[in-house]
Amino acid sequence: MTTRISDRFAALKEEGRPGLVTFVTAGDPDGETSLAILKALPGAGADVIELGVPFTDPMADGPAIQAAGLRALKGGQTLAKTLEMVRVFRGEDQTTPVVLMGYFNPIYVYGVERFLVDAKVAGVDGLIVVDLPPEEDDELCIPALNAGLDFIRLATPTTDDKRLPTVLANTAGFVYYVSITGITGAATPDANAVATAVARIKSHTALPVAVGFGVKTPEQAAAIAQGADAVVVGSALVEVVRRTLDEEGKATSNTVIGVEALVSELAEAVRGVRR
Amino acid sequence: MTVLNSYRTGPDHRGHFGIHGGRFVAETLMPLILELEKAYEAAKVDPAYHAEMAGYLTHYVGRPSPLYFAERLTNHLGGAKVYLKREELNHTGSHKVNNVLGQIMLARRMGKERIIAETGAGQHGVATATMCARFGLKCVVYMGAVDVERQAPNVFRMKMLGAEVVPVQSGSRTLKDAMNEALRDWVTNVHDTFYCIGTVAGPHPYPAMVRDFQSIIGRETREQMQEMEGRLPDSLIACVGGGSNAMGLFHPFLDDPEVKIYGVEAAGRGIDTNEHAASIAGGRPGVLHGNRTYLLMDGDGQITEAHSISAGLDYPGIGPEHSWLNDVGRVTYLNCTDQEALDAFQLLTRLEGIIPALESAHAIAKVIELAPKLPADHLMVVNLSGRGDKDVPQVAEILGTRLGA
Numbered sequence: 102m103t104t105r106i107s108d109r110f111a112a113l114k115e116e117g118r119p120g121l122v123t124f125v126t127a128g129d130p131d132g133e134t135s136l137a138i139l140k141a142l143p144g145a146g147a148d149v150i151e152l153g154v155p156f157t158d159p160m161a162d163g164p165a166i167q168a169a170g171l172r173a174l175k176g177g178q179t180l181a182k183t184l185e186m187v188r189v190f191r192g193e194d195q196t197t198p199v200v201l202m203g204y205f206n207p208i209y210v211y212g213v214e215r216f217l218v219d220a221k222v223a224g225v226d227g228l229i230v231v232d233l234p235p236e237e238d239d240e241l242c243i244p245a246l247n248a249g250l251d252f253i254r255l256a257t258p259t260t261d262d263k264r265l266p267t268v269l270a271n272t273a274g275f276v277y278y279v280s281i282t283g284i285t286g287a288a289t290p291d292a293n294a295v296a297t298a299v300a301r302i303k304s305h306t307a308l309p310v311a312v313g314f315g316v317k318t319p320e321q322a323a324a325i326a327q328g329a330d331a332v333v334v335g336s337a338l339v340e341v342v343r344r345t346l347d348e349e350g351k352a353t354s355n356t357v358i359g360v361e362a363l364v365s366e367l368a369e370a371v372r373g374v375r376r
Numbered sequence: 377m378t379v380l381n382s383y384r385t386g387p388d389h390r391g392h393f394g395i396h397g398g399r400f401v402a403e404t405l406m407p408l409i410l411e412l413e414k415a416y417e418a419a420k421v422d423p424a425y426h427a428e429m430a431g432y433l434t435h436y437v438g439r440p441s442p443l444y445f446a447e448r449l450t451n452h453l454g455g456a457k458v459y460l461k462r463e464e465l466n467h468t469g470s471h472k473v474n475n476v477l478g479q480i481m482l483a484r485r486m487g488k489e490r491i492i493a494e495t496g497a498g499q500h501g502v503a504t505a506t507m508c509a510r511f512g513l514k515c516v517v518y519m520g521a522v523d524v525e526r527q528a529p530n531v532f533r534m535k536m537l538g539a540e541v542v543p544v545q546s547g548s549r550t551l552k553d554a555m556n557e558a559l560r561d562w563v564t565n566v567h568d569t570f571y572c573i574g575t576v577a578g579p580h581p582y583p584a585m586v587r588d589f590q591s592i593i594g595r596e597t598r599e600q601m602q603e604m605e606g607r608l609p610d611s612l613i614a615c616v617g618g619g620s621n622a623m624g625l626f627h628p629f630l631d632d633p634e635v636k637i638y639g640v641e642a643a644g645r646g647i648d649t650n651e652h653a654a655s656i657a658g659g660r661p662g663v664l665h666g667n668r669t670y671l672l673m674d675g676d677g678q679i680t681e682a683h684s685i686s687a688g689l690d691y692p693g694i695g696p697e698h699s700w701l702n703d704v705g706r707v708t709y710l711n712c713t714d715q716e717a718l719d720a721f722q723l724l725t726r727l728e729g730i731i732p733a734l735e736s737a738h739a740i741a742k743v744i745e746l747a748p749k750l751p752a753d754h755l756m757v758v759n760l761s762g763r764g765d766k767d768v769p770q771v772a773e774i775l776g777t778r779l780g781a
Contacts, residue, residue, distance in 0.1 A: 157547065157679045158664060160559045161402045167546060179676040205400060206663045210677030232400040232663065236390065257404040259566055264407060282404055283564035 105198040105226045106251055106274040109148055110309040110330060117376040119326035120148035121368050122311050124202065124335030125360065126169035127152050127186055128178025129342055134352040135173070138342075138360050139190050143197045145361045146368020149311070149331065151229065153339075154183055154203030161231045163286035169339040172350065180207045180216070184223040191224030200227040200253060200274070205241065213241055217248040227251035227274045235267050242271050251275075256302055258282050265305045275309040276302055277333070280325065283314065286336025290315050296328025319370035326374045334367055383630035383706050386697065391580020391667075394703055396696035399579040401666045404563045413581045415486050420588070425481065432477055436510070437467045439474075439592065443600035443757070448727040449743075456750035458743055459609070460730070460760045461597055463621060470733065470762030471593060471621040472503035472574060478589035479572045480507040488570035490514045494558040496523055496551035496617070497688030497735065498530025499762055500574030505539035515539040518557045520550035523687045529766050548681040551617075551691045555665050575618025576695035579666030583695050590624025597757055598628055605755055611636040613746070614759035615738040616709070617653065617689035619698045621761035630706060638746070639698060640738045642684035643711035653682035654711045655694040656702050669696040685714035685774075686734035688762070716741040721764060721771060733762030734771070 103111075113120045123142055128135050142150050155170035155178050162170070187199050201220065208216050208230065220228075228245055235242075235254070242252040251274030259282060260268050269276065278299060280290030290312070299310045312325050313333025326332045341363050345355040386393045399409060419425040433439040442462045450458045463471040483491060491513050495501030501517040508515035517534055521543040524531050534541050547553035555578075562571045576583045576590070594612075601609050612629060614622035616639040629635045644652035652658060655670040662671040664679060672680045672692035682692040701707040712720075717734055720741035725731045732740055739758050747756060764771075772778070 156677075158552065158556050160556050160665070161404075161563060163560075164546070171547075174678060181676075204663075206671075206673070206679070207677035209663055209668075210660075210673065210675070231402050232666075234399060234401060234403050234406040236399050236406065255403045257402075259404050259407045261407065268403065279404065282566050284560045287564065 104251060104274070105196060106149070109198050110275065113148060113330070118372055119329060119374050120331035121146055121322070121371045122149040122151055122313065122331050122333040123147040123338060123364055124151040124153060124333060125338055126155055126166065126173050127183040128155060128173030128176055129169040129339060130172045130346055130350060130352050131176040132178065132182060132186070134356055136186050136189060137357045139186060140193060141357055141361045142364060143194055145364035146372070147197070147364055149198045149200065151200045151202045151333065151335065152183065152187065154180060154201050154207060156204040156207060159204060161284055163284040163336060165286045165336040165340050165343070168343060180211050184219050184225070187225050188223040198226040199224065200229055201225055202229040203231070205230050205232050208241065213244055217245055217250060221248055221250060225250065227253050229253045229255065229277060231255065235270065238271055246271060246273060253277055255279050258298065262301070265302065269306045272308060275311050275330070276306060278302060278310050278312045278329070279314045280312050281315050285314050288315050289321060290325060292324040292327065295325055299329050319366045322367050323370040323374055326371045332371060338363060380704065383701070383704070384627065386700065387580060387584055393697045393700035395661060396669050396699040397580055397583060397667050399666060400663050400668065401579045402563060404566060408566055409579050415482060416581055416585050419482055419485060425485070429477060429481055433592070437473050437477065438465065440596045440600070441465050443597060443604065446728050449724065452727055453744060453747040455752065456747040456754035456756040457752065458747055459755065459757045461593060461625065461757055463593060463759060463761045464733065464736070464763035468503045468506050469765065470499040470503065471590060471624060472500045473506070474592055474624065475574065475586045475589040475620060476500070476503040476507045476572060479570070480511060480513070483513070483570035483572070484511065486570065488568060490516070490565065490569045491572050492516045492518070492558050492561050492569055493572045493574060494518045494551065494554040495574060496554070496690055497686065497733070498523070498527040498534065498766060499688060501539070501541070502530050502533050502537070504572050505534040505537035508539065509537045516561065517541050518544055518554040518561070520544050520548070520554045522549045523551065526770055527687050527766055529769065550682070551687070552679065559665070575620040576623045576697060577618045577665060577667060577669065577693060583667065583697055586620050587623045587627055587697065590620050591627045593621065593624035593759065594626060594628035597625060601755065601757070608632055608635055609755040609757045610634070611638065611754065611756045613638040613640065613739050613742055613756065615640045615689065615735050615761065616694060616698060617642065617691050617735065619695040621759050623695060623697060625757070625759045626707060637707045638742060639707055639709045640742045641709055641711040642686060642689035642738055643713045644683040644685070646713055647711060651683040653684040653689050653691060655692060656699065656709045657711050659692070661699070664693055667696045669693050669699045685717060686738065688733070688735040689738065710742050712738040712741045718771065718774065720744055730760065731764035731768070732760055733764045734767045736761045
């Protein structure tokens with residue numbers, strides 16, 4: 102069975118180029134602006150969309166994404182509103198994959214079964230839940246796969262060859278390689294080391310490998326994309342949101358345009374990498 | 377109440393106590409946690425490890441800590457015979473050192489040279505900084521910026537001991553945020569860093585490991601009570617934030633059904649005010665900081681801010697084994713307001729000449745409530761988990777007294 106995610110990666114392969122995965126936080130800085138950003142992403146060149154589900158205690162995120170989550174929560178964002186955003190987006194775009202990324206507690210409290218039904222209906226394609234390692238697969242991973250949602254796992258520099266099969270066992274859609282040991286938006290990854298790591302993962306799986314954490318500029322994105330199926334940019338985009346807010350923290354006319362512009366630059370750089 | 381053959385066999389191999397516990401961490405940390413579990417399992421059965429630890433517990437920490445009959449408090453309350461387990465007499469002034477010693481010995485076995493810790497009141501931070509000074513290890517302590525303010529004496533102590541104290545500005549700037557920041561540090565510095573968690577919480581194996589290190593409190597209490605009264609106590613009582621001093625006292629008694637056990641959560645300004653830190657009384661099961669347990673949160677699963685006069689109890693969660701002991705009914709969880717704790721703090725100081733930590737004062741407050749209703753032959757043990765010197769400036773301010781006036 103093909104999915105929006107598998108179709109998209111197949112199309113990228115056909116085109117002979119790597120993909121751009123963009124991360125933005127749902128509801129940042131407010132619901133309306135965030136929806137406008139979401140709608141603008143595919144046109145600006147995003148191949149896959151990661152939509153951050155805000156959480157008060159994002160243990161694996163750096164200051165930029167922490168702040169984005171808190172802005173969204175302050176603006177009243179909830180998991181239900183995030184699913185509604187995806188539903189509205191799907192009304193206009195039936196092909197761009199949307200992956201929700203966040204932490205387990207909001208989903209656990211929403212109720213796993215109810216969440217999976219509502220996410221599927223809204224048009225969500227996959228889930229990345231940072232604090233659910235393979236050891237906790239019964240919680241959400243297995244039920245999600247049964248519900249027809251891809252569960253995308255993070256592989257990291259600390260995931261050695263012995264552990265990789267465990268990490269990959271129930272992974273679907275693509276593998277997200279975390280290019281550094283650290284939090285989002287921190288150190289800049291070394292493109293050569295990343296290419297080696299991606300090759301190592303590919304020797305264990307046929308799934309596409311996307312690389313993220315610490316990729317900020319079009320140049321870095323292009324360098325990382327050389328050795329991967331896709332590159333993920335997040336902190337740099339939510340930083341654009343922050344920089345374009347007015348003194349009261351409200352969105353300005355530059356907010357959506359600013360994110361769109363950076364995505365275009367990133368897409369151009371990534372699309373310049375031919376196989 | 378579910379009656380089990382034993383309440384002391386948990387957790388299972390995946391770190392679960394009933395529905396609580398587990399290993400909810402980022403993949404980057406998972407290999408480290410498995411390595412830690414393996415190292416701890418090996419150390420646990422190594423007589424050399426225990427012998428080394430026993431030597432430091434005796435000569436460096438000053439164990440055993442006395443079990444002291446609080447005669448004037450008992451007479452004042454006119455009921456149960458009250459004993460204090462004097463953990464505040466340990467080196468560094470609280471029970472925290474029992475756990476830190478065990479973890480630092482383990483870190484040394486694992487060849488880790490950089491130690492990180494989170495701290496609320498600063499007691500765990502001071503204990504960690506102390507052991508790191510003793511063994512020449514680099515020490516970084518994360519502490520919420522709010523707590524840095526209200527626990528200034530401990531901040532200075534940690535710095536004197538050579539630790540780097542990082543004030544955490546994110547979130548509510550208290551213990552929960554300090555723990556987030558410590559986890560972020562650990563994810564970043566996996567290769568050389570050991571995370572010394574201060575309480576019976578976090579991903580497996582921490583809750584079980586910290587409990588094991590703290591259980592010396594309950595084991596000593598059993599022996600001491602046998603010597604002094606020729607039998608087991610009738611009840612145990614201890615304050616619970618994360619719950620390590622309580623678990624240390626309780627665990628060796630869990631399979632003695634005649635011993636009643638009470639944990640005391642911090643009710644802050646009252647359970648019905650939303651300004652409290654009582655996760656069992658006012659929370660629901662959720663997932664945070666590597667484990668499932670009772671948490672304070674809103675309807676969307678966002679963690680809410682805890683409040684307590686005591687920085688050490690100001691945390692929106694509780695150790696997973698406590699959550700389970702509550703679910704199965706083996707331990708009764710009570711709660712105590714800021715005001716009750718403050719009153720108990722003063723009463724114990726006046727009657728016994730012992731200034732308790734504000735954390736421990738929460739347990740004393742419930743002794744004041746329970747003891748008068750009990751007969752004179754009822755033996756009650758309260759864990760005096762820490763000394764109150766660190767709280768004197770804060771209490772003086774609340775009481776409107778100028779220090780030195």
